[in-house]
Amino acid sequence: MIPYNKPFLFVSLIAISFASKAQVVKDANYLWYNKPAQKWTDALPIGNGHIGAMVYGGVEKDFIQFNEATLWSGAPRNYNHDSAYLYLPAIRQLIKEGKQAEAEALAEEKFMGLKYPDEATYQRLYADWRNKQRKDTSLSAVGVNNHNWAELTLPNPEGWEQFGYNGIDGNFWFRTEFDLPESLAGKDLVLHLGRIRDEDFTYINGKLVGSDNGRTVHRRYTIKAADLKPGKNVLAIQVLNYNDKGGLIGSKGSLEFAFSTPQDLKTPVLNLSKTWKVKVLDTEPPVAPAYQASYQPFGNILMYYPQQLTNVKNYHRWLDIEKAVSGVRYQNGDTTFTREYIVSNPDKAMALNLTADKSAAVNFSIAFDSYQVIKSVTGTDGHTLLLNVAVKGWALKGNAYLTVKNYGGRVKLVNNTLEVSAADSATIYLTASTNFINAESVSKEPSAAALNNLAKVRAKNYAAVKQAHIADYQKFFKRFDVHFGTSAAVVKPTDERILNYTHQSDPALIALLTQYGRYLLIASSRDGGQPANLQGIWNDNLTPAWGSKYTTNINLEMNYWPSDILNLPEMNAPLWDKLAALTEAGKKTAKVHYNLPGWVLHHNTDLWNGTAPINSSNHGIWPTGSGWLTQHIWQHYLYSNDIAFLRKYFYILEESARFYDGFLVLDATSGKYISTPTNSPEHGGLVAGAQMDHQIIKSVFKSYLKAAEILKTADAALVKNVKSKVDNIFPNTIGKYGDLQEWMEDKDMRKSNHRHVSHLWDVYPGNGISWKDSAMMNAAKQSLLYRGDEGTGWSIAWKINLWARFKDGNHTLKIIDNLITTADIDDGATQRGGLYRNMFDAHPPFQIDGNFGAAAGIAEMIVQSHDGFIDILPALPDGLPNGYMRGLKVRGNLELDIFWKNGKLQKLVVKPGTNGDYQFAYNGKYKTVKLKKGKNILLTAW
Template identity: 30%
Template sequence: MPLTEPSPFTYHPTNRHLHLHYPSPAPKWSHALPVGNGRLGAMVYGRTDKELLQLNEDSVWYGGPQDRTPRDAAAHLPQLRQLIREGRHAEAEELVRLAFFSTPHSMRHYEPLGKCEIEFAGMQGRKVEGYRRWLDLEKAMTSVVYAYGKEDGQKETVRVRRDVIASYPDQTLVMRVRASERISFVVRLNRTSELEWETNEFVDSIESRDNRIIMHATPGGKNSNPLCTVLGVSLDDEQEGGQVEAIGNCLRVTSAACTIILAAQTAYRHPDPFQATSSDVAAALQQPWETLLSRHIANYQSLFNRVTLRLHPDANHLPTDQRLTTTPDPGLIALYYSYGRYLLISSSRPGHKPIPATLQGIWNPSFTPAWGSKYTININLQMNYWPVTTGSLPECFLPVVELLERMAVRGKVTAETMYNCRGWCAHHNTDIWADTDPQDRWMPSTLWPLGGVWMMIDAMEVLKVHYDGDVHARLVLLLRGAVEFLLDYLVESKDGQYLITNPSLSPENTYIDASGAQGILCEGSVMDITLVRWAFELYLWSNRRLSNHPSPLHDKVKSTLSRLPPLIISPKTGLIQEWGLNDYDELEPGHRHVSHLLGLYPGRYISSTTPELKQAAARVLRRRAEHGGGHTGWSRAWLINLHARLEEAEEVQRHIQLLLNNSTMPNMLDDHPPFQIDGNFGGCAGIAEALVQAGWEDESERSLKITLLPAAPGGWKKGEVKGITVLGGHVVDMSWEEGQVGDAVIVRKDGSDARLVVAYAGGKPVELKPGKEIILSDGDSGSNICKGFRVSVRG
């Protein structure tokens, strides 16, 4: 007998290992499921009486550019440096409040686009059967199926299915509504806060006509971006009695199969948002659902399918929220990894004037979001993009490149006006307008002008994995400007031996000096000096890569590198000294930031080649853990990566479990609390770091060591991964079972002539050449769990 096609009104997945799935609607935002096309996004609740989509568009921000640069800072910089050097903390901080803080003290903040509500007529209170909602990471589609129970006089239940996608090719949100018989519902747009009982509506106008709803709004603040949202409906069954009627400011739809298209634009990208949005909707309405869906899936999978990960056992038959409350099964950890890549693809894509993922990605529900839902660049924005390299998503980083280009322009004014320095700089936040001035008036974070330097470092590190000559050409002058700033900003240490930063701090942390006084501002924190060293080395790498003649800065950079202070281990604690040359005590030993271990991860200055520093870093992490460290989602994610670099597999497992159990919401979004997406991205990167690591063994980058399963926990007994990209652009595929690796294939980057050596979790490295296959014995690897391990290199 021929196989029958499964009903679209039931949940029958063939790829449930890539599903977040639930047996009930979302009661609140933390249960709703995200979709996004990089610019336009929604949180989908999957309700049966009044469906709710909370909407976002990434250029909807309060207000326009501001002039906030402190005009009197440079005149007081010598005095501030002297006060810091003399340990006169209170006086230094008072001077900062007077001359170095910006007015207004806050940058602009990100706002919601609004809401779409769909109210199903006559369905309130009816019994619901067979309910299931899910997010399919393979298709980037969220769906819900259910049936309304029989009422008196009815012969059959009414079965319903809704699917939602955020299409990148068509730049729209698309909802498909199907039912077993014609149903009626009302569609509304509004712009209220995340509080469902809120009555204040932040709109200019809402009107409906024909099969459209049009909403105009202007976020507050001078020179704000006006926005326009347009929603349109097309019917499959118009000839059979399906209808769309515009009533008041909403649409009443009667249909058994229809498609709802929603688009939004602001004046940030288009001088006439209404025209641009109407065009997007009209074009999508001309296409059948099947075409819209296939275009969306093909585009999305061209990115998502580059990397796959399976871990076993996999309890994917259980609802996702239930799995999060118990010891995570390995399959849930693999799902979390895939979800991280899905979220990055969905919140950061190239295009016309692209914008990076914010603290909340693109999914901000609040008009007063935590920390403005902007870009915190003393760790958080950087962490958002950690999965780009190993996760093989370099296109998703292009919005950061665009932001850096704009920051360099604003940052030149900041560098000159505040510090009398060449080049450009940025402090610990930025916004849609690439603001580079100090943000907030919180002393432990505000006066730190190396945020832009760290962003430049991340940009260059992406090139080291996914080299792109066009992107490199865009970054060259930006990197030079960041280096010029550092060369001018450095001052001699008190004894004249070293060059250090001043003012400096260790982001958001506080120390206790020898007199027992608390301090924040210092000279040459480890975070600062690591960033300076890293930026200088990348500048020299960039010149070598481009085969340039030595630039005018070349000799100065090399000589300055030789005068930077080393990492110092405290003789009294055995810890790496967080505040550089000063052996200060910590006010908060369990602090969420671990800035002085930047050289361990994402840097590579602390490794097996520096065993004493590696041991000191491990002691830092133990001390943090003993005092409650990792209590925020993103900081827990950072700890996963740090322990992976130390090859501490069971600590990796412990922190992943804590991240999932304590810092992950039912929809698997990260909980700081409140929601911050950086924990998702940092956790995603940490899982990859436990599976594969790579590092150059020489400055010329002619010998690359690749370590397989360096920190994979014992519970990950069986698995397979494909597509992990490492330094130099080489791609790693491998599988393992019961702790024994079966096959590993390394696909060599086109044109690379680097020597490749491979090791397994601390085993003896073995050199591999193209076309060569080696079966490692116990003696080769130094570990009997490696017996029978076969490695080949292709390309």
């Protein structure tokens, strides 16, 4: 496989600069850079909810990596563990008796969802493959000639996938040499290798000195003096990697790639080279079992520009989020070259337009490739390439077409590469589709949609495609505007702005982050497509972090936090479609795992709508993902007052309430209904009575009862049951440290930096705790203080929203400052949350939820409407004294323009979408206003 993770080096591009800074100042919604992308998180994202692409923008060579939203691993199958419900009483009893370990063990065996392939089949196949790989260990010998082996810098914290071996599992050999000084001769030493994925066989001078298996196991082998010799020694490691990331990945904070003495394991006495030789012998291990599927990269576009680089200057790479257009411009000699990149929703295609300010100056070649192991490229005519891919071992395959329209000059097909010479300009169109129809069917002809879209778009010129694209995009984007002030920093490249950011020096970067979140949502979540996943619609790894799927114990929900408040309700459409499909899948899981009616979803799902518990019983049995997602339906109704919408999706809410009505257990000790078994997401193991569950279920019940009252069509018996239970669910409780308890038992620690703040759900995104109950609100605040202000990217974003709900604007701004820090530290290694150079959020690695959560939280500083009234500037920080937000939406179907100056409200424009009496609050004072649909009013401070 060609290693395109680091596709091109741009070392020949020297002395480049940006000439016209005035253009940047003119348009605040603008990311720009004075050099090409060196890695994926430098590249700029474009998308239309169906196709997503990452633009690198090289001069000699360009690279565009693209995805199609329905290319995943996996296949239609049953995810549910037959008869799991039979073990539910025993699991509950073990938890009740305080036997958590036993409960988790039983649940692990009998209650988790099904992997595919099954474990027994896989173990048999893997044993056969492993034995085959172990038959020949000759590459461990001293005299092996490894001069022609590839080189790899170790360790690779993110796996070798990031360094040219994307998605490759199998049998790898690594070799290096070290010189043992006379001072260490005759002594036993300890070899520290850090963590290795997955199994290693480590040799020194041809002798096996250690072996272990497990990606979390730190390799530390004692080497006898007799196995070492003064002078040159050879270290060889066979690594068998069978799934996900692979390689020698090191040990953050521990000794790695070094020898120590047995007496002092912390002090290195001899360091190994970081550069190793590597040889790949076999890349065909059996497909490893997986609970759920992973989002997949589709293909790559490789472009080569043959012009002689004489004096490259004025290089400028940009993403204009006002228009959803990315581009590159530079001057080579006396010619200026410009490239523009868009992904059009109206035309369902990506377009790349190349121009120059001189005639016959556009020359390039263009080719297709893919990280997928199963792939082929063919020329279908003299202007068009076809890329066929299939996800190895799974059901999905796809086709992408790339066609070139040249204006002047000529196009020639040579060895499946299109060569364009002496053109005045050229436009490239790309379309892609797969055989996916829905989670039950993969019978679609993969070329059908791609060919249809290609035929339509290639009949148009670029100007028409671009105009339709911008018009379609701006009808959503331009509804909203935000301004926090400007400064000299706005003329700097975006990566420099992130690196040097303070809110005092660059308040405009906070506004850009807000609008960037809106841009990313429009680009990754459009009607008829899939919802935004953990990485939106962008992914370049065959084995992406967390499968780049849908994690439903915070992350999928966070993706849609900004949709209503930031005036993008149409972007919810894929989420509604997903919820409808999950409801049907979740009914089967509710029956098989709980023997209950209604529907349930645990903490993850994928393209195929898996709803059973996954990963591990100590965090995977969390039955309130479905409940949380139903609240997006209710909240959207509150924002829109759309009765037809509520009527259409009410059944999803009702079936969720039906499940929890049966699931809750009456606790004999407290006399309250509790959730069991469950966990507080990814914290504390399998328990009874996690407070987040109780908060969500109570919210489901309350919203269901309100919706039932509005629609008058609910199940009367269910309504009666829910009414009898809603106020008898275990309540929020203040613990001994004055904090809000995360569990029924008072076992919270004062100091915990755990990334999840699950028990604060009732503060945000819920509304079960507010300043109407100051004691409970202060307890929640104390919990957040104990958690601290740092965290992974999405965790920081959640804290932005929470501090805004606490109405502490200065602390909210402090958390925003924590998020706007560069994630690219330690020579590019990802070590912390923050923002990458392209403003993607770092978990790390990249997760898009932090972008979306931050955008929502910034809006919550300016307006809140969850507590029965509309609170204006509830958490305005001192550090943002002047600004405006125009086009905010609030519950009750109102749109607001809010302006403030010197920290005080200047004016408020209210645009009603519904008649009614509305209560507004500002600075602790309330005003009730009668509003009429379509009649805007102006309010000033009161």
